[in-house]
Amino acid sequence: MGGGAESGGGTSGSGGSGGHLVYAEQFPPASAWAVETNDAHSLTRAGCLETLVEYTTEGELEPMLATEWTQAEDGAWEFTLRDGVTFQDGTPMDAEAVVGALTHVLEVPTPARAFNSDVIAKVEAVDEATVRITTPKPDALVPLRVANANAGILAPKAYEGKQIDIVGTCTGPFTVTDEVPAQSLKLEANEDYWGGDVTLDTAEVRFIVDGAARATQLQSGEVQIAKSLPVANLATMEGDENLEISQLDLARTTVMLLNTSRPPFDDPLVRRAIQTAVDTQAIVDGVYEGASTPAVGPFSANTAWAPEGAAPITQDLDEARALLDQAGVAPEDLSIELMAYNDRPEFGDVAAVIQSELGELGVKVKIRAGEYPALEPDMLSGDYDASLLSRGYLVDVADPGGYLASDWVCDGGYNLAHYCDPETDRAISDATAIEDTDERNAAYRDIAAKLQEEAASVFLVHEKAVWGLQVGVEGFQPHPLDQYVLTADLALG
Known part of the structure; x- marks a missing residue:
């Protein structure tokens, strides 16, 4: 190279x-x-x-x-x-x-x-x-x-x-x-x-x-470029002839992290049950108003790192109940604290949707809000149940290997899910050493499929950026x- x-x-x-x-x-x-x-x-x-x-x-x-x-x-x-x-x-x-x-x-x-x-x-x-x-x-x-x-x-x-x-x-x-x-x-x-x-x-x-x-400052002309505009303002702004509004697919996924280092989420069956109970399309429609797409795993479907034919998990409460029954867990015995940092204003609404959907399953969800710096120490130490996170998978390195090695290996520097599987560690280490791009991408697809199949966490939506220009x-x-x-x-x- x-x-x-x-x-x-x-x-x-x-x-x-x-x-x-x-x-x-x-x-x-x-x-x-x-x-x-x-x-x-x-x-x-x-x-x-x-x-x-x-x-x-x-x-x-x-x-x-x-x-x-x-x-x-x-x-x-x-x-x-x-x-x-x-x-x-x-x-x-x-x-x-x-x-x-x-x-x-x-x-x-x-x-x-x-x-x-x-x-x-x-x-x-x-x-x-x-x-x-x-x-x-x-x-x-x-x-x-x-x-x-x-x-x-x-x-x-x-x-x-x-x-x-x-x-x-x-x-x-x-x-x-x-x-x-x-x-x-x-x-x-x-x-x-x-x-x-x-x-x-x-x-x-x-x-x-x-x-x-x-x-408001963009519409008034006080600023000429603004990023991350709220979807709630789009209808008004898109009708303003003085503005140009564009949406860009981001290499960023919102995920509900599940703390896999302790019960109940150390059990893959429980994680899969929660994954199956969440309706990602409802989150896209009700919270993001279409300015995102349902997640198919850690990487969006239009990338070289998503498995071929990857599709969002379809909500199925009966399947979720069956998975909990297989794990020997009664839904009404599950009580989860879900952290949602208000640096991302949409997270309050996302958390409320998840609270309602898991409530249909019989799972009790308590929402804990706060600024991200106040919540991160508990996430890093593993002293939490679940948390929403907006994570760019090309932010650290413009290749998924950086994200995978940081977030999904046992000693990863940003392994907030505390996911630890020696087989996955080896796969990520081997993948990042591959010089040929096509071969490396194929290895990433296999890893992405594994993370989704095991519900390493619940991947919710692939995000879009809304930019506004005068x-x-x-x-x-x-x-x-x-x-x-x-x-x-x-x-x-």
């Missing part, structure tokens, strides 16, 4: 003449811009943070800060850096800087799932323009790992303080000029951007958690991994 030639380089920009654009982001930074956290993805969407390799909207890998990459030998990849790139503070983006940035991510107390010491043994400079990444075992996914925002490259200055400094330390088309914590970022065009002229003069990212507020915004294309928004080509017509 190798990268292509120079892409997107050229004359240095002199700023744009395209005015000012405001983008409404859903979640504010939660970790002081720590690159190993989700904050890195926000900084990528802001047009500041860049990676060695870019994952395009077409699902291809293309050069970014590296122009080519080769597998030097089993367990080692070499990346050739783009010549002449400087950070926004004027320091060179050379091998020493890149090694420092990636090593920082490896050494933090809680490293990223895509790029950590379990999968990366060492990062070193071969020469001024070449970086070598060594892995503990052969890993075909390394180029995808460095395309993740958590492997973004910042200037050495960024890591000198107690928290990451994002002012002047990026390489992207926009540089941060001011931050109002948890509220906004102000940016201006990077006049020396390696990728050429930046069309906009300035931009702003507003962090607006409330979906209705994002919709008419006149040019050069914007929703990214399947939710990575890039403010780009050099973005313009106001």
Whole structure:
């Protein structure tokens, strides 16, 4: 596997003449811009943070800060850096800087799932323009790992303080000029951007958690781009001639995690009973109003990783009762606490639907709501029964192997279901080592089928992203991994 030639380089920009654009982001930074956290993805969407390799909207890998990459030998990849790139503070983006940035991510107390010491043994400079990444075992996914925002490259200055400094330390088309914590970022065009002229003069990212507020500001013209718009607002917005509304299938599935480490969900029969009692189509119709599809497993049916002919589980309460009877469990003896974090406003309604459907079976469900950071410790420790989770299966690495190794192996770093099966561990380890993409995808299909058949958890819906634009915004294309928004080509017509 190798990268292509120079892409997107050229004359240095002199700023744009395209005015000012405001983008409404859903979640504010939660970790002081720590690159190993989700904050890195926000900084990528802001047009500041860049990676060695870019994952395009077409699902291809293309050069970014590296122009080519080769597998030097089993367990080692070499990346050739783009010549002449400087950070926004004027320091060179050379091998020493890149090694420092990636090593920082490896050494933090809680490293990223895509790029950590379990999968990366060492990062070193071969020469001024070449970086070598060594892995503990052969890993075909390394180029995808460095395309993740958590492997973004910042200037050495960024890591000198107690928290990451994002002012002047990026390489992207926009540089941060001011931050109002948890509220906004102000940016201006990077006049020396390696990728050429930046069309906009300035931009702003507003962090607006409330979906209705994002919709209102889009409709009023206060913002020109808004993401994750509530389905409840779609009818009004789609009739507004000043707006363009689009839906994009996401590599993201909402799942009802079942804690398999303790009763009752350590019994696959009980898990399958719960799976069979839930009507995923009713959730799609009643909660998402069609802006999602019933899940067929961890991966949506239109991907290369879903088993051929995969279909949603059809609700069958009689079958659910039979499975519980086979497990020796009376439905009325089951009492479950279902956690639903209100960072996702739709989860309250999803939990209510599940509560009602399991109630028809005779199972008692108590809903526990709260912010995700307050609920996550119980999920990580296994001190819970069931929980709703929205999980991107290409977020960690743009290949399902990263998600599978994180969420579904015994010692996975994000194994919130506490699912542990040595056979599955071996299958995932073997799959991620396969270099041939078609063969690797076939192995993923087998694993997906196993997780669905065993009801490792209840996969509910495959999500869609609802984006809104003011008419006149040019050069914007929703990214399947939710990575890039403010780009050099973005313009106001």
